[in-house]
Amino acid sequence: TEKLFTPVKLGALSLPNRVLMAPLTRNRAKRPGDVPTQMNARYYAQRASAGLIISEGTQISPEGKGYIDTPGIYSDEQVAGWRLVTDAVHEAGGRIVAQLWHVGRVSHISLQPDSQAPVAPSAIRAEAKTYIEGGFSDVSDPRELKTDEIGHVVEDYGRAAKNALAAGFDGVELHAANGYLVDQFIRDGSNTREDAYGGPLQNRLRFLREVLESIVANIDADRVGVRFAPFSNGNGISDSDPMTTFSGAIEALNPFGLAYLHMVEGQIRTTEAAGRAEVAELRKLFKGSYVANNGYDRDMAIKAVASGAVDAVAFGRDFIANPDLPKRLEINAPLNEQDRDTFYGGQEHGYTDYPFLDAVSA
Numbered sequence: 001t002e003k004l005f006t007p008v009k010l011g012a013l014s015l016p017n018r019v020l021m022a023p024l025t026r027n028r029a030k031r032p033g034d035v036p037t038q039m040n041a042r043y044y045a046q047r048a049s050a051g052l053i054i055s056e057g058t059q060i061s062p063e064g065k066g067y068i069d070t071p072g073i074y075s076d077e078q079v080a081g082w083r084l085v086t087d088a089v090h091e092a093g094g095r096i097v098a099q100l101w102h103v104g105r106v107s108h109i110s111l112q113p114d115s116q117a118p119v120a121p122s123a124i125r126a127e128a129k130t131y132i133e134g135g136f137s138d139v140s141d142p143r144e145l146k147t148d149e150i151g152h153v154v155e156d157y158g159r160a161a162k163n164a165l166a167a168g169f170d171g172v173e174l175h176a177a178n179g180y181l182v183d184q185f186i187r188d189g190s191n192t193r194e195d196a197y198g199g200p201l202q203n204r205l206r207f208l209r210e211v212l213e214s215i216v217a218n219i220d221a222d223r224v225g226v227r228f229a230p231f232s233n234g235n236g237i238s239d240s241d242p243m244t245t246f247s248g249a250i251e252a253l254n255p256f257g258l259a260y261l262h263m264v265e266g267q268i269r270t271t272e273a274a275g276r277a278e279v280a281e282l283r284k285l286f287k288g289s290y291v292a293n294n295g296y297d298r299d300m301a302i303k304a305v306a307s308g309a310v311d312a313v314a315f316g317r318d319f320i321a322n323p324d325l326p327k328r329l330e331i332n333a334p335l336n337e338q339d340r341d342t343f344y345g346g347q348e349h350g351y352t353d354y355p356f357l358d359a360v361s362a
């Protein structure tokens, strides 16, 4: 059988196959309090045949929220809600890690505590939109985090990792991609700080290092993954030299002994550039398991894993529409049509009502 459908160990995580469910924001947490629900549990349990499920981004604090109805992982009620999800996934024989998320400047004052300005490394507004009550909106002007505030955000990541374990997750993935807070510190287009967190690359990587130290103080490093998107300009992020910046970022990961590096290989939400030469060069720098993402289809995924350069492939939108994606890929069955109108927000329709193959063939 193709290597894509064989077991793999990513750190301490033993997976039955290499078809992973990528993190997918679905904006279906319960109000008030951004709490995961039984409906979320059903959605994730339907997809338990994934080698590993990476949860949707879950904000580590109220300030870390950037879109309407995304779930948090900082309150007791949210932890109890996530417990419903992990129990359901485990009962269905699956494995799931929590993607720890802080949006930084990609937010709106209507989503912030006391309608305050979103926080960021520097007071530079992102050329980005978010969705709030009533629809899309430009993101708000952020304020710069004071040097002595940064430690509190670092602690919020550690607490979120502890909460993820308490909620029954098998591990965590640090969201360091797609122009959100960690990415904002790493890149020179969004970080113009003049303290120890800005300027030279090693300073811009300081926040990443401190956040990882805070996380691995609460959960074993071989249960921790990191997601980068070196070549994406999504959410208005930019860097003057992505290859140098992310070579340094990947080298900063190596001492931790992490479970995996997850890389969006091109522009987010497009399919260009997967497998580009620079990606192969960055891949070689990471001394650990590598999860590839960005528009892979069945043939590309089979080839990438068979080549040995890629240990697993994360599929996003295909997993929205196909709860039994690993089986469909293995037997090369047709995939369900994706309904983009129900990707973000709503209830069961377009969430838990996509058909399984046997339902279709019966």
Ligand SMILES: C=C(C(=O)O)c1ccccc1
Residues within 6 Å of the ligand: 025, 057, 067, 177, 178, 268
């Ligand atoms: C968490 C997201 C990301 O990483 O791009 C996201 C947020 C809103 C819509 C789609 C995706």
